[in-house]
Amino acid sequence: MNNKDMHEVSIILTGFGNVGKAFVDLVQKKAEVCRTKYGVSLSLAAVFRSQKALVFSPALALKDNPEGLNIISGDEGIPGWKEDRRLADVIENYAPGVLVECTPTESYTGGAGLDYIRLALDKGWHVVTANKGPLVVDFFGLMERARLKDRCLKISGATAAALPTLDVALYALAGTEIVRMEGILNGTANYILTRIGEGSDYLTALSEAQKKGITETDPAKDVQGWDTAFKVLLLTNAIFDLSFSLQDVKVEGISEIDPGFIRDCREKGEKLKLLGRMEKKEDRFILEVKLLSLDGSHPLYNVDNTEKGITFETDTMSSVTVIGGKSDPQGTAAALLKDIINIYRYL
Amino acid sequence: MNNKDMHEVSIILTGFGNVGKAFVDLVQKKAEVCRTKYGVSLSLAAVFRSQKALVFSPALALKDNPEGLNIISGDEGIPGWKEDRRLADVIENYAPGVLVECTPTESYTGGAGLDYIRLALDKGWHVVTANKGPLVVDFFGLMERARLKDRCLKISGATAAALPTLDVALYALAGTEIVRMEGILNGTANYILTRIGEGSDYLTALSEAQKKGITETDPAKDVQGWDTAFKVLLLTNAIFDLSFSLQDVKVEGISEIDPGFIRDCREKGEKLKLLGRMEKKEDRFILEVKLLSLDGSHPLYNVDNTEKGITFETDTMSSVTVIGGKSDPQGTAAALLKDIINIYRYL
Numbered sequence: 001m002n003n004k005d006m007h008e009v010s011i012i013l014t015g016f017g018n019v020g021k022a023f024v025d026l027v028q029k030k031a032e033v034c035r036t037k038y039g040v041s042l043s044l045a046a047v048f049r050s051q052k053a054l055v056f057s058p059a060l061a062l063k064d065n066p067e068g069l070n071i072i073s074g075d076e077g078i079p080g081w082k083e084d085r086r087l088a089d090v091i092e093n094y095a096p097g098v099l100v101e102c103t104p105t106e107s108y109t110g111g112a113g114l115d116y117i118r119l120a121l122d123k124g125w126h127v128v129t130a131n132k133g134p135l136v137v138d139f140f141g142l143m144e145r146a147r148l149k150d151r152c153l154k155i156s157g158a159t160a161a162a163l164p165t166l167d168v169a170l171y172a173l174a175g176t177e178i179v180r181m182e183g184i185l186n187g188t189a190n191y192i193l194t195r196i197g198e199g200s201d202y203l204t205a206l207s208e209a210q211k212k213g214i215t216e217t218d219p220a221k222d223v224q225g226w227d228t229a230f231k232v233l234l235l236t237n238a239i240f241d242l243s244f245s246l247q248d249v250k251v252e253g254i255s256e257i258d259p260g261f262i263r264d265c266r267e268k269g270e271k272l273k274l275l276g277r278m279e280k281k282e283d284r285f286i287l288e289v290k291l292l293s294l295d296g297s298h299p300l301y302n303v304d305n306t307e308k309g310i311t312f313e314t315d316t317m318s319s320v321t322v323i324g325g326k327s328d329p330q331g332t333a334a335a336l337l338k339d340i341i342n343i344y345r346y347l
Numbered sequence: 348m349n350n351k352d353m354h355e356v357s358i359i360l361t362g363f364g365n366v367g368k369a370f371v372d373l374v375q376k377k378a379e380v381c382r383t384k385y386g387v388s389l390s391l392a393a394v395f396r397s398q399k400a401l402v403f404s405p406a407l408a409l410k411d412n413p414e415g416l417n418i419i420s421g422d423e424g425i426p427g428w429k430e431d432r433r434l435a436d437v438i439e440n441y442a443p444g445v446l447v448e449c450t451p452t453e454s455y456t457g458g459a460g461l462d463y464i465r466l467a468l469d470k471g472w473h474v475v476t477a478n479k480g481p482l483v484v485d486f487f488g489l490m491e492r493a494r495l496k497d498r499c500l501k502i503s504g505a506t507a508a509a510l511p512t513l514d515v516a517l518y519a520l521a522g523t524e525i526v527r528m529e530g531i532l533n534g535t536a537n538y539i540l541t542r543i544g545e546g547s548d549y550l551t552a553l554s555e556a557q558k559k560g561i562t563e564t565d566p567a568k569d570v571q572g573w574d575t576a577f578k579v580l581l582l583t584n585a586i587f588d589l590s591f592s593l594q595d596v597k598v599e600g601i602s603e604i605d606p607g608f609i610r611d612c613r614e615k616g617e618k619l620k621l622l623g624r625m626e627k628k629e630d631r632f633i634l635e636v637k638l639l640s641l642d643g644s645h646p647l648y649n650v651d652n653t654e655k656g657i658t659f660e661t662d663t664m665s666s667v668t669v670i671g672g673k674s675d676p677q678g679t680a681a682a683l684l685k686d687i688i689n690i691y692r693y694l
Contacts, residue, residue, distance in 0.1 A: 026663065030522060033522070038521070038522070162663075162664040162667075164515060164519035164520070167515075167519035168511060168515065168519060171518050171689060172511030172514035172515060172518070172519070172685070173511070174685045174692070175377060175380070175681060175684045175688045176681060176685070296649075299670060301649070302646075311671075316377075316509075316678070317509040317671075317672050317673050317678055318671060318678065319672075320509075320511060320670070320671040320672050321669070321671050322515075322668070322670075323646060323668045323669075324646070324658075324665060324666045324667040325664050325666075326664050326665040330663060331664055331665065333663075334522060334523060334664045337522045338519070338520070338521045338522045341521040341522050342521055346693035
């Protein structure tokens with residue numbers, strides 16, 4: 001709004017699994033809209049996957065051009081992918097742009113993603129990430145690094161992606177105090193609970209969810225509540241500018257659930273849901289992932305199957321609930337692109 | 348995020364009815380949070396009502412201080428309110444800040460609010476408004492005026508207020524194409540429909556809604572669908588940067604509804620709702636306010652009583668629904684304050 005100049009933005013993509021590929025696909029399709037509507041002209045500088053990298057010099061302008069896409073999404077078989085290229089050797093060849101972090105979640109060490117994000121921020125790049133691992137391990141440190149360099153580290157892709165969560169909390173509810181937050185934040189767990197309620201069994205439901213491509217690489221993270229815990233942790237830290245760690249979240253999962261109990265809830269007109277919860281009591285925070293039976297008056301009662309939803313209870317706007325958003329790599333890619341647009345919109 | 352300096356912001360409030368008073372009350376309570384969390388230090392320069400004005404020179408610093416509030420909310424009985432003060436005579440005595448427009452909606456001429464907003468923008472003030480009238484009459488002209496002066500004209504207070512609508516569409520869904528929008532956008536109409544479904548009659552339900560303080564000054568705007576039409580119009584123009592006028596919205600109301608029909612819907616497990624709708628087909632837009640019977644699978648099915656909700660259907664994030672937000676002057680005041688915070692956050 002304050003600057004109508006075109007921003008020329010180089011993108012480095014780290015991680016080229018389902019989300020990384022969906023992101024390249026999406027930015028190709030949306031390149032023209034980004035230019036005309038948001039004043040952001042995107043080009044692809046490099047793609048890094050575990051052992052190989054594809055580096056464009058100069059950066060490849062992204063256009064609404066399926067040919068261009070094929071070059072990249074053709075995977076390792078096509079020419080150009082080289083071994084022994086490291087982010088550190090490449091990043092300085094471009095004017096700082098945005099690192100798009102899509103490597104798999106590694107929630108104990110932060111994995112390669114943690115190094116990528118640190119390096120990019122230190123070199124003056126903005127970062128948008130779909131990877132929860134580095135944020136779970138070092139949220140406060142990374143945010144501090146971003147602040148020091150006056151860069152943005154935006155995490156919609158790691159906090160329920162296409163379901164707007166942080167944007168609503170930080171922007172649409174600005175000035176309110178969020179006193180409670182409850183979310184159905186994991187599509188796989190919600191799908192399994194829904195299907196068991198309808199008569200299916202646990203393993204069949206899990207395998208259906210995997211076929212839909214919505215489960216984490218390690219589905220244990222979904223069904224044992226950890227993915228939900230990550231999101232509750234990241235949302236709480238981001239909303240309140242705090243530094244809770246995973247140990248501060250009390251976590252319950254669905255992997256040992258009794259199907260009979262789910263159906264008993266149904267018969268009472270209730271539904272068993274795995275909720276990520278944050279509650280603020282005076283200056284004390286309760287963070288938990290908990291199985292709760294919701295009655296029809298709960299705003300998340302109708303959030304079934306792979307759908308997600310979140311309710312914020314505020315002091316001055318009462319309760320605000322957001323439901324929906326695509327639970328798949330395309331939805332995550334759209335959340336990453338949204339964060340990029342919003343970084344440059346106000347610069 | 349990019350500027351940690353404190354913004355000293357003078358506020359001129361035009362309109363001192365329920366919303367204006369709630370706004371003064373709220374900014375007193377939130378003054379400290381605005382300073383410490385958002386870097387915005389608010390002071391009150393002047394309050395204008397139809398015939399009188401209360402002018403502070405210098406502007407009155409707003410603090411978490413109930414005494415200060417009493418000075419202002421004590422209404423015309425207390426000293427300080429003077430006749431014959433006009434905005435044009437006063438506005439230049441202050442460094443440009445934010446005009447908070449809360450005069451009653453006048454949707455044919457735009458009323459005094461239209462003049463206030465034009466003057467403020469021309470003098471380099473930002474504007475946040477709860478008044479739909481001026482926006483209905485001259486949305487595009489006002490936005491153009493704001494753009495020319497590089498000022499913000501923010502309208503959350505006029506587009507369902509505490510229910511986040513525009514913030515979600517423009518910020519949380521940035522980069523998506525919104526192809527359809529459906530909202531329950533008027534708390535009074537929804538309350539009446541809900542109560543009739545439960546067995547009440549039209550006039551009793553209307554009078555209950557009036558007692559709750561949620562109706563427009565002229566409740567005909569609520570029940571004949573015009574308030575919903577205003578919001579559909581403003582949302583569509585703001586989201587797509589267009590200049591539709593009220594004549595482009597096909598409007599239906601609830602004032603002549605057959606209670607038997609509402610109850611027939613209920614018996615089928617459906618609910619009759621007054622929906623504000625926008626649909627984009629190729630380059631053609633359909634804008635309408637329409638009574639529709641929703642079945643249980645519709646995301647707005649459970650939005651009852653005075654509650655509001657909106658669903659955005661997008662190309663890349665699927666469907667996103669937002670429900671809730673306080674339907675009263677306090678909720679509207681919170682939306683006005685939110686817009687002020689977001690103006691200064693990115694400057």
